Amino acid sequence: AQKITQTQPGMFVQEKEAVTLDCTYDTSDPSYGLFWYKQPSSGEMIFLIYQGSYDQQNATEGRYSLNFQKARKSANLVISASQLGDSAMYFCAMREGSNTGNQFYFGTGTSLTVIP
Amino acid sequence: GAVVSQHPSRVICKSGTSVKIECRSLDFQATTMFWYRQFPKQSLMLMATSNEGSKATYEQGVEKDKFLINHASLTLSTLTVTSAHPEDSSFYICSAIYHTQYFGPGTRLTVL
Numbered sequence: 001a002q003k004i005t006q007t008q009p010g011m012f013v014q015e016k017e018a019v020t021l022d023c024t025y026d027t028s029d030p031s032y033g034l035f036w037y038k039q040p041s042s043g044e045m046i047f048l049i050y051q052g053s054y055d056q057q058n059a060t061e062g063r064y065s066l067n068f069q070k071a072r073k074s075a076n077l078v079i080s081a082s083q084l085g086d087s088a089m090y091f092c093a094m095r096e097g098s099n100t101g102n103q104f105y106f107g108t109g110t111s112l113t114v115i116p
Numbered sequence: 117g118a119v120v121s122q123h124p125s126r127v128i129c130k131s132g133t134s135v136k137i138e139c140r141s142l143d144f145q146a147t148t149m150f151w152y153r154q155f156p157k158q159s160l161m162l163m164a165t166s167n168e169g170s171k172a173t174y175e176q177g178v179e180k181d182k183f184l185i186n187h188a189s190l191t192l193s194t195l196t197v198t199s200a201h202p203e204d205s206s207f208y209i210c211s212a213i214y215h216t217q218y219f220g221p222g223t224r225l226t227v228l
Contacts, residue, residue: 033216035216035217037219042221043154043207043209043221043222043224044219044221044222045160045209045211045219045222047216047217047218047219050216091159091160095217100213100215100216100217101147101148101213103150103162103165104150104162104217106159106160107159108158108159109158109159111157
């Protein structure tokens with residue numbers, strides 16, 4: 001079974017609107033971390049936001065917020081007030097266990113295009 | 117955040133030659149670094165885990181004799197693609213662990 005599933009290969013959003021990128025995960029480990037990365041056309045992976053499995057509140061970082069629904073095993077990324085520079089690939093990832101050296105499992109990514 | 121560099125950013129080589137890619141953690145020490153490969157419009161595929169002072173751990177299906185990994189110091193890991201062929205053309209990304217995983221900017225390898 002896939003550890004991370006991103007079901008939206010491509011998404012379009014109007015500039016200044018909000019957009020939600022879906023991510024579901026599968027793990028039996030009670031301790032895990034969920035991450036979102038942005039990959040622009042340059043290829044660099046840019047860390048956006050992190051949610052720990054024991055965190056009580058949803059993570060937020062500026063215009064990014066993570067809608068963490070533990071029972072549904074979903075960790076959707078919400079980008080508010082979209083900007084043209086947000087156009088990129090977005091990857092959801094999970095690290096199982098509490099060891100920061102554990103490997104990450106990545107989803108297949110969502111290509112986001114912001115329309116002016 | 118922590119900074120990870122990769123060198124070179126782009127390399128073009130002839131089939132049969134070997135190419136070395138460097139991954140450096142610039143402002144922290146990393147006992148663990150990861151090497152990924154990414155094909156166009158696809159996700160990152162973990163190739164191997166590089167541990168300082170010990171042998172790398174390769175993922176299933178990755179040829180250890182073809183993709184040589186050396187993690188000689190706490191700030192440097194190298195990936196050498198030996199006897200490169202056109203099918204090895206890809207985007208190679210390294211990452212280093214510092215509380216979380218920080219990625220290098222990637223190396224685009226083209227084998228002619």
